[in-house]
Amino acid sequence: MALINRLDSRDPGFKSALSKLLAFEATEDESIDRAAAGILADVRARGDAALVEYTQRFDRMPGVSAEALEIPKADWHAALAALPAAQRNALEAAADRVRGYHERQRVETWTYTEPDGTMLGQQVTPLDRVGLYVPGGKAAYPSSVLMNAIPAKVAGVQDLIMVTPTPDGVRNPIVLAAAAIGGVDRVFAIGGAQAVGALAYGTATVPAVDKIVGPGNAYVAAAKRRVFGVVGIDMIAGPSEILVICDGKTPADWIAMDLFSQAEHDELAQSILLCPDAAFIEEVQAAIERLLPTMPRADILRVSLANRGALIQVRSLEEACQIANDIAPEHLEISTEQPEKWTAQIRHAGAIFMGRFSSEALGDYCAGPNHVLPTSRTARFSSPLGVYDFQKRSSLIQVSHQGAQQLGRIAAELALGEGLQAHAASAQYRIDKP
């Protein structure tokens, strides 16, 4: 098996080869979906009793009580106090930058008044209460706690409830420290579909929320899909992807490592380079060969690059931008001179990293923008997680006495055309009788 796939946009079979490389369909496992549905129904019906039973069984916490599922605030602050100074400083610096960026996303209530006194607008309010799912085990990333918690708090969410499984009762101190820094309000040591059910329906111990965000395993994803409508949910994330457009003048080692930084997430992650310079592509290939054996996650990198990675020679940077729009990547690095020129040609991408110094890793942790981004081509229609995901709008309509005269006639005409006579009469009642 080749180290990494090689394609050329001049080849007649390029389009189909690229499609094949990109193809990814989340396998919908009926048995997982049924199991999640059963757990949800049980938590809805029996509340804490069911929640405790599933937690005892799945997280191997025999004898745990409902009250003991909450991790007290003092424990997270102790975890924060116990962090090495360098790690604590880095987390706090990242949190400050993420907060500063997201504060610029907050939307405010707006109104305008027409000459006849009619006022229109939108009242913007935060969600009351949000649930944040944080996976346990190897995917427990403190940076994800910050990236999900901070936009919610910037939006003004009063109650931010974090849930995270603690298998065998083992807590992740960095995740708890991140909860303290991120402004989380309560933490429960629960996970899986049972945690999603507790957040969606509420139990005596866990309060019902209005929206659930954060990544999780297949059971969590299936449970989130099922409770959508009862509560809001964020996107269901697919495998992570990076697309690098390079003019061939960035050090080849940098580009190789940028491709690695995506591929190391898991075997399904996708790393692709688009470059018009054949010699540079050879340099990157050589850098990959040289650097890969030095990486602690070499086994994951090998599988991910061989199955899903590619070095693609393109005719030009213009063509690279067109291909990028077709791919609609989660992360797009434009490692060129004058990156703003190419950025203007990009219509679909979760995040655009412009210039040779903007490695994706900086955005993942601390540049400021969110690292929760649309995957699997969904950047065609969706956006990074943001403050706007935790605010909502109510239309404001205050029609004046005078305004009701003109609007009432229009509304009545249209309502009668649709056969809705009560609508018409309700509008006509507000018209002054001659």
Next chain:
Amino acid sequence: MALINRLDSRDPGFKSALSKLLAFEATEDESIDRAAAGILADVRARGDAALVEYTQRFDRMPGVSAEALEIPKADWHAALAALPAAQRNALEAAADRVRGYHERQRVETWTYTEPDGTMLGQQVTPLDRVGLYVPGGKAAYPSSVLMNAIPAKVAGVQDLIMVTPTPDGVRNPIVLAAAAIGGVDRVFAIGGAQAVGALAYGTATVPAVDKIVGPGNAYVAAAKRRVFGVVGIDMIAGPSEILVICDGKTPADWIAMDLFSQAEHDELAQSILLCPDAAFIEEVQAAIERLLPTMPRADILRVSLANRGALIQVRSLEEACQIANDIAPEHLEISTEQPEKWTAQIRHAGAIFMGRFSSEALGDYCAGPNHVLPTSRTARFSSPLGVYDFQKRSSLIQVSHQGAQQLGRIAAELALGEGLQAHAASAQYRIDKP
């Protein structure tokens, strides 16, 4: 059976009686979901051939070809030209007001530059292509065409593809005229799950879109749920609802007719009045009794008011606002003096109609705000349809050489804490070697 339910917030059983009244669970019919899934898979696999077969069968259009499924632009403009002047003027006046309101919702690209030259921001772009589903038959509302089409065009969507079934080949001329006024780009005479499949996957005749919006029957709703992820979708709408808060000083006939204007939609629609004035509630009840027999849709009104409607006596307008926040209604009328005072206490509502002249019917057609609103308590976490549903954001991150020094150290520290060594190395490569 009572004409309409009567509750009093002072009764000990009030909370549970209200919960019972509000309870509505969309029955998920497994057979509908399976049928929709089968049709989607078939349209995905066989394209036009499947689309034509289903349309011939379900819409009773024997012998129709794929090409004949498109309704040419000339036909919609002929439909517009043939409209009675009053109706055309009303549609155009409504469209102008809706456009003017929605233009204030458009979000623009923003950036800021830090002292070290690092630039951050968000690039805002419209969706490329959107599908708009318009039901056939009695729920074919031209106002809905405008309310869905105009925000998409204001956002800058280039290709707006409308689909609408034409059973027995019968077209709705007002709907076609609304398509012309709303700026729709192409119209296809298809409906049901097969139309959703054609829009999601594309066929030789129907182009694949990035998002599908608009209401539909149970098959359409099931199909939209299933293609979510391949394309974006809007909310799945539940029964329509109005909650009226009145101080008892609006004419009782107006309030009765406002309740009717919601109840006339269908038997599941919900109309509720909250009022502290017992005498006024009696007046409204009397108005309902007197006016109901005069209404063309009296049969629907009777069922809807008896099963789901209520006149509720409350202690005060403050309490009414608290109850409104619990209900999170789609439409909220605040028919009082100084409605802005009470509006400030409302956290959850799709649209707030302020003052005695702001009947919901005006907002449904022509005030300007959208009439596609969150139902079934989803106003707790979602917003009216708007321009923001047809725009998306890409994060912009252009780290300067100097900025990469500080950010690289923070990112590397955090990446190593998460065991992601390639992330750390990618950040460290950008740090100048001493």
